[in-house]
Amino acid sequence: MNEEKIQHYGDALYEAWRARRTIPPLVEQAPDITLDDAYRIQQRYVARRVQAGETIVGKKIGATSKPVQDFLGVFQPDFGQLTSGMVYQEGDTLPLDTLIQPKAEAELAFVLKADLQGPGVTAMDVIRATDYVVPCFEIVDSRITDWKIRIQDTVADNASCGVYVLGKTKGDPRKLDITLAGMVLEKNGELYSTGVGAAVQGSPANAVAWLANTLGELGIPFKAGEVILSGSQSALVPVADGDELVCTVGGLGSCRVKFAGRSAV
Amino acid sequence: MSQNLSLSREDIVRLCERVEGAQTRACAIPKLTDEYPAMTIADGYAVQSELRRRYLAQGHRLVGWKAGLTSKAKMKQMGVDVPSIGFLTDRMARPENAAISTGDLVHPRVECEVAFVMKRELRGPGCTAADVLAATDYVLPAVEIIDSRFAGFKFDLPSVIADNGSSARFVGGGRARYVEELDLRTLGVVLEKNGEIVAMGASAAVLGHPAEAIAMLVNILADLGETLPAGSFVMSGGITEAIAVKPGDSVVARFQELGSVSMRFVA
Structure with a gap:
């Protein structure tokens, strides 16, 4: 896919996010879209949010469970970028009118105290570089109509990131x-x-x-202080x-979240 | 018991002989309600009690009880809407790491459970989860090998109760723990077959808390005129869905805080 089309789809997703409306699946609009194209579209979409004033605060890992991978027809996870506008604190009431078609997932979040530079990173390195873990909710959302996503759609759409809430009980892995x-x-x-x-x-x-290894190959930094949502351990709610x-x-603790208002769909 | 007996004493003995034959010869039979559509839950327990009486008369030793169909997932999988209980004898016990024969089973399945060993007798009705925790000596991880004697694992509640809640074999092991040192509601469990994860969950899947299932079991025992004696080994019900096993399969159940229980299956 040429750079012009990458920008076009990235901008379309950004505008859809801003206006809280959906667009048809990218795999229908551009049937030859590859996973690499999708990550480049994601970069564009996130860059637009950063240009508008947000900062990158972490990463999320998606498609981590076998049922979801089977559904998407993939054999590995995907990732998206967490930005400052997605952050809520436990105790906040989440306004649903900022979202389109949200669903919640219960996860474990990692906060790093050291950079992780792939390739070659193992789970042991992850534990060593982890400051703490906390229970969290990720509220996934899709800018694609009716969640009719293939892997390219969700990756381009920043791994269907919506907002997230971290619990307050920190644990040492x-x-x-x-x-x-x-x-x-x-x-x-x-x-x-x-x-x-x-x-x-x-x-x-x-x-x-x-994620550390995948980011390492793409030359994307994975920095101390970043939050990593490690993937859903629950059913989608x-x-x-x-x-x-x-x-x-x-053995750790809880994260509690309340919702108010109405989402777009 | 909420429902009354519909079967005569002769019918109960006849059905008990049928179930005992299916259990000892490892052959599948049609569910009992095919012949006795009016059969109630009370009838099911009457058949089960007769089966227990016969086994004990043959020299089997009663070692404890099990709660069954205690999770929404299990109730849905089996198409029933109330939990059940069954008895456990020494003949069903297998040691940790054992080679378990499937030749004397119909269509075995494994599931992960938290097991309780009691230090004091419990007596219903009105038994609560707090009573259970106070009367518990220790908890340990267990794998139950269930084996419905009904063709295709298809049954209703009266039939499965008559078949002793599909009880077949059980393996206790891992690490014994005091209940006050654990959060029994949030223990994570992973079931692996031949090195691959096949089922997962957390202990709240059992009626919100495994001790709730034991309290329910004690209250059903009261309906049957029984108590739960000190020393009983009690399994609180499957946290995970039940997974079919066959000869050659190796199974490991890994529990948060409780260690693991392993076994393999042979012909």
């Missing part, structure tokens, strides 16, 4: 079994689903190592006005 830590997700006081760290690439640290979600990571 040397004291917590992040692979076997259970994940319990409740919606409005009732059990919604359960999971475990291993649902993410065998261990969340494996997903972070994959649709959210609406008044909903409250709590996720609890066994």
Whole structure:
């Protein structure tokens, strides 16, 4: 795909995000779009948000579970970039009117204390470079109509990033079994689903190592202080006005989030 | 019991003999409600109690109980809407790391559970999760090998209860722990077959908390005129969906804080 088309689709996604409306799948608009094209479109879309005043604060890893990879027809995860406008604190009420067609995922977030430079990064390096982990919610959202995504669509759309909320209980991955830590997700006081760290690439640290190596090949920095959302450990939860979600990571703690307002769809 | 007996004593003995034959010869039979459509949950427990009486008369030793169908996933998988219980005998126990024969089973499946060992007798009705935790000596990880004797694993609640909740074999192991040192609600579990992850979950999948399932079990025992004696080994119900196994399969269940339980299956 030539640079002009990359910019065109990147701009289209940026405008869709700003106006909170959707566009048809890119794989329909440009059937020969490759995964590399999609990451270049993502770069353009994110660059537009940075030009408009946001900063890059971290990364998210998506498509980390086997069911999602099977659905998208891929054998590896994908990633997107977290920007300053996506950040909410636990205790905030999330305004749904800033989103299009949101769904929540319960995850473990990593905060780095040292740069991770791939290729050649292992899960052991990830633990060594991790300042702390926290339970978190990622609210994924799609600028693609009806979530009708193939892998190229979600990658171009910044891995379907919406907003995210970090919990307040920090854990040391040397004291917590992040692979076997259970994940319990409740919606409005009732059990919604359960999971475990291993649902993410065998261990969340494996997903972070994959990202470090992938970014290393693309020449994208992975810096101390960045937040990394390591991938969903729960079922996707649709959210609406008044909903409250709590996720609890066994041996660590909880993240609680409330929603208000109406999303675009 | 919420429903009354519909079967005569003769029918109960007849169905018990049918279930016992299927269990001991490892052959599948049609679900009992095909012949007795009016069969109730109380009828199911009457058949199960007769089966227990017969096994104990043959010298089997009662070692504990199991709760079954305790997660939404299991209830959905099996098309039922209430949990159930079954009894466990010494003949069903297999040691950790054992080679378990499938030749004497119909269509075995494995599932991961938190097991409780009791230090005090518990008696229903009105038993609560707090009562259970106070009466628990320790918890440990377990794998239950269930094996419905009904063709195609297709059954309803009265039939599965009569078949002793599909109980077949069980393996306790891993690491024994005091309950007060754990958050029993959020323990993560990974089930691996031949080195590949095949099922995952966290312990809240069992009625919100495994001790809730044990309390429910004690209250069902009260309906049957039984108590849960000190020393009982009690399995609280599958955290994961049940996974089919065959000869040659190697299974490891890994539990947060509780270690792992492994076994392999042979012909």
